[in-house]
Amino acid sequence: MTTLLITDGDQTVDLLTAAGSRAVIMPWRDALHDGPIPPLDTLEAVSAIRAEHLADVFNFDPETVAATFAERDAVMRRHAEFDRVELWFEHDLYDQLQLLQILDFFAKEGRTQGIVIVQADSFFAMERPDTVMRFAIDGVRVNQALLDMAATVWSELTSPTPERIAKRASRPIKGFPFLHQALTRFLEELPQPKTGLNRTEMRLLDSLGLEDMSAAALFHQARGAEEAAFMGTWPFYAVIDSLAFCDFPLLEGLHAPYSHADSEVHAEYVTAPLRLTMVGEDILSGDQDHVSTNGIKRWWGGTQMNGFSAWRFNRDTCELLAPC
Numbered sequence: 001m002t003t004l005l006i007t008d009g010d011q012t013v014d015l016l017t018a019a020g021s022r023a024v025i026m027p028w029r030d031a032l033h034d035g036p037i038p039p040l041d042t043l044e045a046v047s048a049i050r051a052e053h054l055a056d057v058f059n060f061d062p063e064t065v066a067a068t069f070a071e072r073d074a075v076m077r078r079h080a081e082f083d084r085v086e087l088w089f090e091h092d093l094y095d096q097l098q099l100l101q102i103l104d105f106f107a108k109e110g111r112t113q114g115i116v117i118v119q120a121d122s123f124f125a126m127e128r129p130d131t132v133m134r135f136a137i138d139g140v141r142v143n144q145a146l147l148d149m150a151a152t153v154w155s156e157l158t159s160p161t162p163e164r165i166a167k168r169a170s171r172p173i174k175g176f177p178f179l180h181q182a183l184t185r186f187l188e189e190l191p192q193p194k195t196g197l198n199r200t201e202m203r204l205l206d207s208l209g210l211e212d213m214s215a216a217a218l219f220h221q222a223r224g225a226e227e228a229a230f231m232g233t234w235p236f237y238a239v240i241d242s243l244a245f246c247d248f249p250l251l252e253g254l255h256a257p258y259s260h261a262d263s264e265v266h267a268e269y270v271t272a273p274l275r276l277t278m279v280g281e282d283i284l285s286g287d288q289d290h291v292s293t294n295g296i297k298r299w300w301g302g303t304q305m306n307g308f309s310a311w312r313f314n315r316d317t318c319e320l321l322a323p324c
Contacts, residue, residue, distance in 0.1 A: 004075070004082040006102060008095045011125055012088065018129040023086065026075055029068065030054070032097035033186060034235050036299040039158035043073050043105050053299075058234050059259060076105060084114045086139070091121050092228035096182035100157065103142070103150030115142035119178065123229075146175045153179070158302035162190065162311050165301065166320040181228065190300060190313040193321060195283055196290035200231065200239055205284045208251060208276045215240055215258075216270040234260065237269070243280070246294040250280030 003023035007013060013025045035053035040046050047069040055062040079085060087102060089095040099117070106115060116139040124132055140146075153173070156164035169183035188199040195202065203222055207213055213221070219236045223229040237258040243250040245257060253274040259265040282288040290296075296305045303311060309323040 001083045002081065003084040003086060004079065005086045005088060007088040007124075008090065008098055015124055015127065015129060015132055016088070019132050020129070021133075023084075024075075024082070026072060028072070028098045028102070030098060030101075031094060031232065031235055032101065033093050033189065033230065034238070036304070037097075037158050037301045039155070039160075039302055043076060043101075044070075046101075047073055057238055059261060076102075079106075079109065079111065082114070084116065086116050086118055086136075088118045088124070088135070089120075090123055090228075091119065091178035091182070092123075092226075093182040093185050093230040094232075095230075096176075096179050097157070097186075100150050100154045100179075103147055104154035106142070107147040107151035112142050112144055112147060116140065117142060117146075121178070140175075149173065149175055153183075160302055160304070161322075162187065162300060162303050162313075162320060166313070170318070178228075182230075184318070185226075185228070185230070186301075187313045187318075187320070188315050190320075191291050191296065191310050193312050193314050194286045194289065196292060196296075196310070196312075197283065199315065200236070201243060201290070202284075204239065204243070205250060205276065205280055208274060208280070209284055212253075212273040212275045214271050214273060215254075218274070234258070240274070244274075248279045248293050249277050250283055250290065251275065252277050 005016065005021060005023035005025045007016065007025065007027060009027045009029055013027050016025055030050055035057065036049055038046060038049050051065045051069045052062065054060060055065045087099060089099045118135050118139045120135050153168060156168055165183055166187060169180060169187060171180065173179045191198055192202065197205065200222065203225055204218055207218055207221055215237060218240070219233055222236065241257045244252065244254050251274050253272050254269060256265055258269050276284065279288065279293065283290050283293065291310050292308055295308050296310045298305050305311060311323055312321040314321065
């Protein structure tokens with residue numbers, strides 16, 4: 001029997017390989033919570049948009065990123081060569097969005113046979129090669145109802161407004177024990193009323209309101225505050241850059257945006273003490289609004305926000321508010 005095992009990233013690939021898996025193991029490698037998720041018909045069309053976004057935001061070589069996506073998608077197109085397809089994903093937002101995209105692909109392909117979902121309520125990275133395979137015991141065979149639900153939610157994610165996801169996240173989602181919480185967390189990445197800050201930005205500024213901290217320290221503190229941490233260092237540093245290099249900066253202490261390609265810039269960036277500006281203090285207190293002050297240029301799934309008004313999500317009441 002030939003098996004294709006798809007999982008979130010390279011770290012899990014290495015772990016499952018060390019555990020002795022004989023499957024062809026492929027990482028999905030896409031932070032779908034960051035940037036556009038367009039309502040396009042094919043995996044390849046979505047990948048082209050995603051590759052362009054990731055290369056632009058994280059300063060990757062565009063051709064290399066596009067080639068990586070093309071290689072991944074080519075394996076997906078050959079899924080019929082595999083008797084079994086195992087989908088190994090965790091409970092956090094990063095993984096749950098990837099799982100939805102993959103199941104949407106198989107819904108379009110009309111395949112349920114031999115597909116098994118293995119989900120974890122913790123992080124695979126916390127496991128050892130001799131313990132990680134325990135999750136396979138609880139694997140769930142995919143049926144048409146699961147595919148239909150995944151395709152529906154994926155369609156809702158790619159919608160031009162967050163309204164359908166807000167409605168979906170208001171209740172448990174049958175067959176997907178972690179998706180309700182993940183989608184709620186995604187909604188919290190929309191600007192909040194009064195401050196115009198999303199949850200990640202608010203947590204970051206709250207920390208700086210107590211003491212000066214480095215970007216590296218802020219990242220580790222932010223991960224520790226999450227119920228299911230989903231954001232890696234590069235997306236988190238992009239958030240810091242958006243607050244430090246806007247028209248009216250909310251924080252100061254950085255000389256240049258983050259660069260993973262320049263070791264000197266990297267070293268200075270992650271260790272420099274950061275502090276709030278007066279604008280940052282005013283926005284954190286609610287005296288100013290970040291969106292009204294600096295505008296917004298951001299994608300949330302299929303929703304494009306551009307200008308000085310935006311969709312907002314009240315974390316306390318779980319209420320979605322339209323731009324006004």
